[in-house]
Amino acid sequence: MSFSRPINAPPHIQQLLSQLHQMSLEQEASFSKEGKMSSSDVLRDIEEEQPNNNPKENFDRFMRDKFIALDEDKCQFAYQLINAMGATNIVEAGTSFGVSTIYLALAVARTKAATGKPGVVIATENESEKAAIARKYWAQCGPEVEQEIELREGDLLETLKEGLPDIDLLLLDVWSTLSLSTLKTVLPRLRPGAVVLTDNTISGASGYADLLAYLRAPENGFQNMTLPFTNGFEMSVYRPQ
Ligand SMILES: C[S@@+](CC[C@H](N)C(=O)[O-])C[C@H]1O[C@@H](n2cnc3c(N)ncnc32)[C@H](O)[C@@H]1O
Structure with missing residues (x-):
């Protein structure tokens, strides 16, 4: 089945968007078993693993290089x-x-x-x-x-x-x-x-x-x-x- 795509943009932008979505998905798959995670899940996991070690700061550090692009x-x-x-x-x-x-x-x-x-x-x-x-x-x-x-x-x-x-x-x-x-x-x-x-x-x-x-x-x-x-x-x- 083919899907229609509404985006009106030149090929170099379409290409860049596909590449960025791919990079984001691969990165998310590398740190989440489910492939996708919400920020509250990530924070909860960090709080459970290191409850006494400033979880908020660790969360910010962990997220600093993450795309987590909108699907x-x-x-x-x-x-x-x-x-x-x-x-x-x-x-x-x-x-x-x-x-x-x-x-x-x-x-x-x-x-x-x-x-x-x-x-x-x-x-x-x-x-x-x-x-x-x-x-x-x-x-x-x-x-x-x-x-x-x-x-x-x-x-x-x-x-x-x-x-x-x-x-x-x-x-x-x-x-x-x-x-x-x-x-x-x-x-x-x-x-x-x-x-x-x-x-x-x-x-x-x-x-x-x-x-x-x-x-x-x-x-x-x-x-x-x-x-x-x-x-x-x-x-x-x-x-x-
Ligand atoms: C889910 S990501 C956004 C993804 C983006 N909309 C996309 O599709 O590529 C959320 C972003 O919000 C930023 N953020 C978190 N707290 C913020 C704040 N208080 N002010 C501005 N940005 C913040 C994070 O650094 C993170 O990059």
């Missing part, structure tokens, strides 16, 4: 959705080596051209080495990707506090423990009808307990659906009363 089909879905919504202002919480960011930038380039609206992909990363590698991959893609991205380096709970336009879509692909605070930081700038996408909400449900409770409380104004991608992908539409 290819989820990236393609985000690209499709941005095109369908005509979304032009995106926040990506958690950029790592910038794989999903490339899809967001390709989509925003198209929606800006189609709508004539301004727009930007606001990417976030607190590991400077990861940020430098992400910039290198975006440069390999070329200006059509690079020029759509504003990378905010540092703790996103600080870097997203100010200077956000009205946001059409928030991709929550950061450690689950940070997700609710991230949502609350961006929430004042989410436009009605904005979409929040959250990765791994089935496999990482326990780590996301506070976020999911918040999203699902009717008074907070989100309509939620867990999309049946591997490990779950939550799509939450913001419809405040």
